[in-house]
Amino acid sequence: MSSPTTIPQAPRRSLVESTIDLIRAQVESGAWKVGSKIPNEQELADMLNVGRNTVREAIRVLSHAQVLEVRQGDGTYVRTNVDAAETMRRIGRSSLREHYELRAMLEAEAARLAATHRSEADVAFLRELLSRRGERRDHVAREDFVDADIEFHGAIARMSGNAALAELYRYFAGSVRVYMSEALDEGDLPNPGLDVHAIIIDAIERRDGDAAAAAARAVATPVIAALSMERAKPSKG
Incomplete structure (x- = not known):
């Protein structure tokens, strides 16, 4: 009897990816409006039940996508409620x-x-x-x-x-x-x-x-x- 065919399991989403999605959802829903300051790293970590390093990386990615803007010594602000790359990924699906x-x-x-x-x-x-x-x-x-x-x-x-x-x-x-x-x-x-x-x-x-x-x-x-x-x-x- 031949052994059953196996296929690789789909990789689990990382904490960073999940955190990005949660932050993006707050922005897209209007909970955090364009121009407003979002909670600081520690507050976000507590809210999302993740580590500060995870929050920091998520913010870095969303800043690179120009959704967020990090102002040194001040905080992180919402720059736009549209993530162009994510929009194109959704169109692709x-x-x-x-x-x-x-x-x-x-x-x-x-x-x-x-x-x-x-x-x-x-x-x-x-x-x-x-x-x-x-x-x-x-x-x-x-x-x-x-x-x-x-x-x-x-x-x-x-x-x-x-x-x-x-x-x-x-x-x-x-x-x-x-x-x-x-x-x-x-x-x-x-x-x-x-x-x-x-x-x-x-x-x-x-x-x-x-x-x-x-x-x-x-x-x-x-x-x-x-x-x-x-x-x-x-x-x-």
Whole structure:
């Protein structure tokens, strides 16, 4: 009789990680407001039932993330209630459907603004990028197709005239790459082609913001619909 298969156990979360989560929760909930001074190390250690070294390391990590600010000789203050790295990790744990819904929102608004701010050179550049993207079958490597698609949509975000939106999309692009690759692995999911992407460019060229936004949403709509239907299916068993 063969011995049972064993797998490594998941590592337990460290006290520092747990302490970081507890402190972050106080900040995100508004219990410790932006600009306010948080309890000192000893008070936090007593509150959380951990050692001062654990608290000190947790504060160091959150200070590096710019959530907290340590003022020597004064104390530690809340700098922001948003941890950008943690936010992206949470986005990374979202479902494929949720990802495409968020992507549709960003790309629709980027296309709407690009229609207002675009130049003739911008339109020509988008057509060149779309030609490089082509269809999935035009690329031997899946990664090349994904990169070309991200470059096309990223260019629209950069043409929006909104630096914050463009930067957010650039930051979001890493998640886009992972989720798009996952979608391509799902053989039964729609794969929007050149024709629907060309409609976005045509609307941007006409400076029709509403049409550009609608066209950008239309790229993701079939995938979102398919994923919503998949989610609605009753589980087996």
